Amino acid sequence: MTPREIGLLAIAKLEHDGHQLTPADQREIERTVNADIVRRTKFRDMMRAPAYQWKKPAPRR
Template sequence: MLDRQAIELTLISAAQQQGFTLNGKDMLDIRTSVAASLAAKDRHRQRMNTPAYQWKKPEPRR
């Protein structure tokens, strides 16, 4: 799996090859979008790896 920094550098170099000049806000947008997508991917992986929920009927009180 690619790490965060490699993804950011790839997006920055692709933008520069297309002729875009990136300012501070653009760099911040790239960093936050990469971090958000990786966090969402991790949350999805955690949801898929958890066991299925099994409801248990509560025992009656005395």
């Protein structure tokens, strides 16, 4: 599902439950969905990256 579809489903569910959403509320829901997708992608990339290996710097001469 695309982020837009996820946002629209969330909005439809809330309206079906009897909530009245303003356009600002709808934009906030879509913004939250998009931010969550970006966060998940960054986390997935971080987990798949190799472990950090610290190397002692060479001494200055």
